[in-house]
Amino acid sequence: MTEKIDLASMTKSELCDYFGSIGEPKFRAEQVFNWISRGASFDEMTNLSKALRGKLSENCIDTLPKVEQKLVSKLDGTIKYLFKLYDGACIESVFMKYNHGNTLCISSQVGCRMGCKFCASTIGGRVRDLLPSELLGQVIAAEKDSGERISNIVMMGIGEPLDNYDNVIKFLKLVNAEGGLNIGYRHISLSTCGVVPGILKLAEEEFPLTLSISLHAANDEKRSEIMPVNNKWKIAELLSACVAYYKKTGRRISFEYTLISGKNDSEADAAELGKLLKAAFRGTGAPIHVNLIRVNEVAETGFKKGSEASIKLFAEKLSEFGIVATLRRRLGSDVNAACGQLRRSSLQNKPSN
Numbered sequence: 001m002t003e004k005i006d007l008a009s010m011t012k013s014e015l016c017d018y019f020g021s022i023g024e025p026k027f028r029a030e031q032v033f034n035w036i037s038r039g040a041s042f043d044e045m046t047n048l049s050k051a052l053r054g055k056l057s058e059n060c061i062d063t064l065p066k067v068e069q070k071l072v073s074k075l076d077g078t079i080k081y082l083f084k085l086y087d088g089a090c091i092e093s094v095f096m097k098y099n100h101g102n103t104l105c106i107s108s109q110v111g112c113r114m115g116c117k118f119c120a121s122t123i124g125g126r127v128r129d130l131l132p133s134e135l136l137g138q139v140i141a142a143e144k145d146s147g148e149r150i151s152n153i154v155m156m157g158i159g160e161p162l163d164n165y166d167n168v169i170k171f172l173k174l175v176n177a178e179g180g181l182n183i184g185y186r187h188i189s190l191s192t193c194g195v196v197p198g199i200l201k202l203a204e205e206e207f208p209l210t211l212s213i214s215l216h217a218a219n220d221e222k223r224s225e226i227m228p229v230n231n232k233w234k235i236a237e238l239l240s241a242c243v244a245y246y247k248k249t250g251r252r253i254s255f256e257y258t259l260i261s262g263k264n265d266s267e268a269d270a271a272e273l274g275k276l277l278k279a280a281f282r283g284t285g286a287p288i289h290v291n292l293i294r295v296n297e298v299a300e301t302g303f304k305k306g307s308e309a310s311i312k313l314f315a316e317k318l319s320e321f322g323i324v325a326t327l328r329r330r331l332g333s334d335v336n337a338a339c340g341q342l343r344r345s346s347l348q349n350k351p352s353n
């Protein structure tokens with residue numbers, strides 16, 4: 001069998017070429033691009049002839065993620081989706097309501113190979129990268145299912161976006177395109193565990209994204225212990241890539257810091273973090289923002305969250321260094337919203353993917 005065509009991963013100009021190659025007028029590209037962004041099946045593309053719809057169904061693959069399971073929080077309306085992909089693999093996306101608009105947290109890979117010790121997504125390793133159409137499809141499928149418009153995207157779900165660089169870049173172009181979802185880059189955050197060459201490359205693209213760095217420790221010894229990626233790119237190298245990113249894009253960088261009881265959450269840890277970030281950005285004028293996260297307790301990892309009082313002390317210590325720290329609001333705490341936990345429980349019932 002020849003390989004099927006992934007239309008939903010194509011830009012409008014690639015669609016133009018495709019329709020040209022099968023003897024169709026170029027305006028089909030605009031029509032199909034728009035149908036795809038609304039999650040239509042080939043059969044539902046009613047302004048195409050029946051014959052063309054038949055041809056597309058036969059030759060093209062439908063990569064739109066399908067809702068396999070859906071958990072709706074009774075506390076705040078957060079929706080956790082377990083999506084099934086065309087090959088049976090599953091990923092998660094989380095729909096959250098904020099004052100500034102509806103936000104979808106999307107996955108970038110099936111599984112992850114980064115090996116962070118506290119994270120549920122990496123336990124079974126990486127199965128495969130998501131296609132551009134599957135990155136985009138999470139947003140489309142969530143809009144279709146919820147009936148709500150999504151205005152913000154955070155790439156903080158399963159996987160490491162900079163380990164799937166080319167597909168992520170293609171996705172960014174698709175999601176931003178007119179006639180499609182048209183979501184502005186300023187409304188998109190990309191979170192990385194610290195893949196330095198990817199950060200430097202991203203700085204060269206013209207995307208005013210918000211970059212989030214999963215830092216989680218203020219010295220190499222502690223960071224390498226919980227994040228193996230730190231053996232490859234040390235903190236100093238990571239922070240200088242962040243400074244380069246800031247200088248190039250002018251975009252604020254946000255640091256994620258997951259507080260793990262007895263590991264990285266003491267006042268001394270906070271002071272070390274404050275000193276580290278202040279020194280790294282000295283003279284750049286960059287505002288430094290730290291997002292504190294209570295560790296989500298994953299059964300396999302044994303890490304525990306600290307007390308409310310210890311978190312408050314940590315934030316206060318950081319403010320002594322002029323660093324704004326916010327404690328992430330916990331949404332969907334009743335729907336297993338922590339990264340990778342729903343996929344993980346579905347895998348435990350069915351260990352094939």
Ligand code: SAH
Pocket residue numbers: 114116118119120155156157158159160161191192193194212213214256258293294295296297298338339
């Ligand atoms: N690979 C990317 C994006 C996915 S993880 C990254 O590392 O940034 C998204 C965020 O969730 C990261 O900051 C990650 O460190 C954090 N995270 C993963 N497992 C967690 C857990 N059990 N508790 C709290 N935060 C967690």
